[in-house]
Amino acid sequence: MQTIIEYFNSAPDSHRILLLTLSFFILWNLENIINLRNEPNRLKHLRLNATFMITAAPVQFLLGILMNFTLRWTKAHQFGIFHRYTIKNPLLLFIATFFFLDFCEYAYHVLMHKVKTLWRFHLVHHADTELDVSTTLREHPGETTIRLLFTTLWVFIGGVSLWTLIFRQFIQIVSNVIAHANFRIPEKSDRLISLLLVTPNFHHVHHHYLQPYTDKNYGDVLSVWDRIFGTYAHLPKEKVIFGVDTHFQTCKINTFGKLLRLPMVYIKSTRSGSLVDANQEKDLIDV
Ligand SMILES: [Zn+2]
Numbered sequence: 001m002q003t004i005i006e007y008f009n010s011a012p013d014s015h016r017i018l019l020l021t022l023s024f025f026i027l028w029n030l031e032n033i034i035n036l037r038n039e040p041n042r043l044k045h046l047r048l049n050a051t052f053m054i055t056a057a058p059v060q061f062l063l064g065i066l067m068n069f070t071l072r073w074t075k076a077h078q079f080g081i082f083h084r085y086t087i088k089n090p091l092l093l094f095i096a097t098f099f100f101l102d103f104c105e106y107a108y109h110v111l112m113h114k115v116k117t118l119w120r121f122h123l124v125h126h127a128d129t130e131l132d133v134s135t136t137l138r139e140h141p142g143e144t145t146i147r148l149l150f151t152t153l154w155v156f157i158g159g160v161s162l163w164t165l166i167f168r169q170f171i172q173i174v175s176n177v178i179a180h181a182n183f184r185i186p187e188k189s190d191r192l193i194s195l196l197l198v199t200p201n202f203h204h205v206h207h208h209y210l211q212p213y214t215d216k217n218y219g220d221v222l223s224v225w226d227r228i229f230g231t232y233a234h235l236p237k238e239k240v241i242f243g244v245d246t247h248f249q250t251c252k253i254n255t256f257g258k259l260l261r262l263p264m265v266y267i268k269s270t271r272s273g274s275l276v277d278a279n280q281e282k283d284l285i286d287v
């Protein structure tokens with residue numbers, strides 16, 4: 001355990017990038033094998049979603065500095081829940097911190113759906129109608145900023161240590177890539193695994209175009225929060241259609257620039273007092 005702690009205390013960013021690339025590569029090929037997908041648009045779709053990595057990088061770098069400062073400050077001042085209620089056993093400490101951060105991610109995801117301004121940013125992720133592993137990367141830089149600020153807040157409140165945070169991030173990367181993969185686990189196995197963990201079957205329901213399913217299955221790595229707070233839903237795989245019913249035009253956007261401008265266009269429109277309906281949406285997006 002000590003070796004694990006030492007590794008995660010000094011794991012360089014390049015290891016996280018390598019893990020993301022590796023899990024992405026494996027799952028991408030698995031999608032091809034299982035679904036026999038060779039659609040001509042697939043690479044175009046990957047290119048569009050992967051472009052979001054370029055806008056995410058500077059945000060991650062800048063907020064990484066703030067995170068670093070927070071981690072050092074809470075350690076130096078012994079601040080936060082896990083400093084106050086010391087758990088001596090490192091494995092128990094990791095499990096407790098993991099559950100704490102995962103619950104925070106669940107709460108954050110609910111907020112992204114329920115607060116209108118935040119939803120405008122999160123909509124970019126949901127407007128993908130061809131869900132696959134590349135959808136994991138499709139996050140508006142505005143949402144990356146909001147998400148990382150929230151993570152910093154959870155780290156501050158929890159007094160989370162560097163090694164537990166990085167260890168969790170390693171698990172989170174693989175889990176998020178799997179959750180978006182365009183294949184399903186056999187129904188019986190899925191029912192068992194998704195009692196605890198988020199599976200592709202579980203997360204795909206969250207990407208279904210109709211309510212109430214869009215507002216269900218918010219879980220990040222663990223599915224237990226949805227079961228506890230009554231936001232769990234099941235939908236047979238044949239019935240899942242990706243997209244958002246209230247934003248049909250948005251779902252047709254296939255250029256990076258327009259997706260980037262999308263939340264600002266919506267916010268401007270909401271401020272001017274006009275309600276956005278399906279007809280107006282087309283004009284907004286053509287701006
Ligand atoms: Zn969502």
Ligand SMILES: [Zn+2]
Nearest residue numbers: 125180203207
């Ligand atoms: Zn998703």
